[in-house]
Amino acid sequence: xxxxxxxxxxEVSQKNIADIxxxxxxxxxxxxxxIIDKVFTDFFELHGDRQLTxxxxxVGGIARFNNQAVTVIGIQKGRNLAENLATNFGQPSPNGYRxxxxxxxxxxxxxxxxxxxINTAGAxxxxxxxxxxxxEAIARNLLEMSDLKVPIIxxxxxEGGSGGALALALANKVYILENAVYSVLSPEGFATILxxxxxxxxxxAELMKxxxxxxxxxxLVDAIVSEENLIENLKRQLTESLGELxxxxxxxxxxxxxxxxRKY
Numbered sequence: 068x069x070x071x072x073x074x075x076x077x078e079v080s081q082k083n084i085a086d087i088x089x090x091x092x093x094x095x096x097x098x099x100x101x102i103i104d105k106v107f108t109d110f111f112e113l114h115g116d117r118q119l120t121x122x123x124x125x126v127g128g129i130a131r132f133n134n135q136a137v138t139v140i141g142i143q144k145g146r147n148l149a150e151n152l153a154t155n156f157g158q159p160s161p162n163g164y165r166x167x168x169x170x171x172x173x174x175x176x177x178x179x180x181x182x183x184x185i186n187t188a189g190a191x192x193x194x195x196x197x198x199x200x201x202x203e204a205i206a207r208n209l210l211e212m213s214d215l216k217v218p219i220i221x222x223x224x225x226e227g228g229s230g231g232a233l234a235l236a237l238a239n240k241v242y243i244l245e246n247a248v249y250s251v252l253s254p255e256g257f258a259t260i261l262x263x264x265x266x267x268x269x270x271x272a273e274l275m276k277x278x279x280x281x282x283x284x285x286x287l288v289d290a291i292v293s294e295e296n297l298i299e300n301l302k303r304q305l306t307e308s309l310g311e312l313x314x315x316x317x318x319x320x321x322x323x324x325x326x327x328x329r330k331y
Contacts, residue, residue, distance in 0.1 A: 082246075085269045087278055088254065090246040091225045092188075097297065099126050099141025099184045102224065105298045106305070107132050107139060113170060119199070122163030124154045124187075127170045129179070132305060138174035140167050140235060141184035144225070157226075158191040161204035164234050168208050171215060180218040180309060183235040188253060190231030205234040212237040213328070214321050218312035220305065222292070223247045239315075239324050240308045243279045243288045244297070250277040 090096070103110050107130035114121045127140035144150075144157035151157075159167075167183075174181045190201055212219060221238035227249035243249060250257075254272035255265040262271075276282070279291045292300050315323065 082278075084272045084278065087246055088248060088268070088272060091248045093225075094146050096144075096186070096225050098146070099143045099186065099224070102184055102298075102301065103130065103139055103141065106301050107137070110139065114166070116162045116165035117169060118162070118165055120162050122155075122160050122166060124157055124159040124191075125163035125166050127167060132182075132302075132309070135309065136177075136179050138170050138179045138181045139184075140170055140181065142187045142232075142235065144186055155191055157187045158189060159187065159231060159234075160191050160196050161199040161201045164190070164201075164204040164208050167235060168204075168211055171208075171212065171219075175215050175217050178217060180220065180312070181215070181238075182305065183219070183221045183238065185221060185223050185227050185232045185235050186225030186247075187228055187231050188226050189228040190234070205230045208234040209237055213325055215324075216317035216321060218309065218315075218320055219324065220308050220312070222301070223249045223288070228253060237324065237328060239312055239320060239327070241288045242290050242292050242304055243282060244292050245279050245294050247279060248272070248277040249282055249287065250275050 103126070110128055110130040112126065112128040116122070124143055125140065126143045127138070130137055130139045142157055142159060143154050145152070145154050171181050190196065190205060219238035220240045221236040221242070223232070223236070223241070223243040225247055226232070227236065227247065229252050232249065254268045254275060254277065257275055258267040258271035259265045276285065279288070282288045283291055290304065292304055312320065
């Protein structure tokens, strides 16, 4: 069982780990595009990594939040087969991560905060992705984000799996939705490695402590966002975080981010 804390009321509820994983992976879970449409205004989408192609698993561009220009980047999953094939089931390719980095460096150039929304089982593991430098693309994002001179705020909205999620989550503030999960690998993968039995998923998930309350307790996230009145809660959290981070200098932003991840 996992305790879920309502970030507005402080009330604690008990949820079965299997239910949380299923909710995090649900086909009808709110997507990055849904959030962008409802939280931001004047969104202008940008495409391509300027090296090879566009990756629909990564959606990003320029928008406004409370009349402030921001750069928004999200990992997009589909709700049906056609959408999932287009977005590769929310598993970004190297081109997707390079597109995200291009947008983050553009944001740094123009002084725009970067806001990311993460929902992925992990980066695409296929041969083609490896041939195009999947590992290097993720590592490059981590390196560049660690030194970015603008605020970075990340939200884990569904699954936050492995380096594929971390490549957009090396942020000054990291938040997680109450029914989301965040881990170094899938619980099925953990169970397969440990017991040679992927069906022991839920047992593995309990050991891994991948739910929002566990992550908050360990200091891996800054707060849990209640999914009741989700859009208003996201707006409130963003307003608070942007106000807090606006008080830091460019050097302080990079140092705070560096120290945050060095302690893990």
